[in-house]
Amino acid sequence: MKRDVVIVGAGHAGVSLAFALRNLGFAGSIALLSDEADLPYHRPPLSKAFMTAGDDTESERRLLLESAEFYAEKGIELRLGSPVETIEPTSHSLVLQSGERLEYSHLVLATGARARRLPLPGAELQGVETLRTLEDARRIRQRLATSPRVVVVGGGFIGLELAATAATLGKQVTVLETASRIMERSVAPRVSEYVAQRHASKGIRIETGCRVSAFRGDGGQVCAVLGESGEWPADLVIVGAGAQPNSELAEAAGIACGNGILVDSQMRTSAPDVFAIGDCAAHENPYAGNARIRLESIQNANDQARVVAQVIHGDASARYHAVPWFWSDQGEVKLQMAGLGTDRTDCVVRGEPASGRFSVFHYRGDELIGVDSINQPLDHIMSRKLLTAGLSPDKATVANVSVELKSLLG
Structure with a gap:
């Protein structure tokens, strides 16, 4: 039987897409394929809380994105342990390693990345x-x-x-x-x-x-x-030497790739009705000077999933243009980042590092392009709003902690 949407990969991106489609009222059939035997789970705790938890079923239960019953209630056909062997874009079908063939109207590659x-x-x-x-x-x-x-x-x-x-x-x-x-x-x-x-x-x-x-x-x-x-x-x-995209399936199917699966602002690939989202998707990002990059974060996976859900549901105007943001909890240090500061020319420190609570604002010339915050969640939230609005506050003003960042939003 032909599925309206087949999603390859049941990480954060794939699961978010399935849920987003249902939340929009999409009534078509959805097949969510995972090559893992485990129910879809939260990944961030794997390097932290999961390592210190007891070796029991409860620690793993807390990782689950949802129960098996939830997928069934939403009419999402979750197929665990179902790796894909080949994709055939011309016939709008794919073949599982088991030999089973699935036809699709829309195919979404959420294949993620693997540790290098x-x-x-x-x-x-x-x-x-x-x-x-x-x-x-x-x-x-x-x-x-x-x-x-x-x-x-x-x-x-x-x-x-x-x-x-x-x-x-x-x-x-x-x-x-x-x-x-x-x-x-x-x-x-x-x-x-x-x-x-x-x-x-x-x-x-x-x-x-x-x-x-x-x-x-x-x-x-x-x-x-x-x-x-x-x-x-x-x-x-x-x-921990980084990750490389799982783009081999797409490459073998003749889909354009280059450090990931190449997509446009609607996350469409070079193949008709085939999309790619999450860690595997190489997109042109306005916050990186329109350079083609991959972003490995849950925020990015969720944002791209929402865009594809809107497109499949019929919104031809949907585009991916979200401000990138990330976080990393390292013991007592909560590091949060907004924007991309890789080509900065100047940095401005707001707050006193010795206090353990401060932020660093990245500028390219006079343009604000990113902010790193240490144990300053409010700075992080305000920074995302500044970047979304395209605002670049004066450097001296940003450094002055007596000036509330909220006041700079106008």
């Missing part, structure tokens, strides 16, 4: 892990229980969140980062400095400018990380 593995000697050893899925998290949690020495390769969000979690569990934690500072591609230098200091105060050792060359094992189990500048003993190694 390092092609280094010893990468196959037991105890060298990456975190992306619930199954990964189960394995890491189990190993953490018996691993006194943890080495995290990569000083990005996932790596630092796991480092903070391991430290709270009393582990000896070392973070190895190739760049000159942690989170170099994502936040201002002042933010990197502050977060590094906070982690160091919790006993986490951070080595920057450190290039890992291999993993050494003993009896098939990792026992050390080797680098150009030293060697670090390890019972558990967690590699």
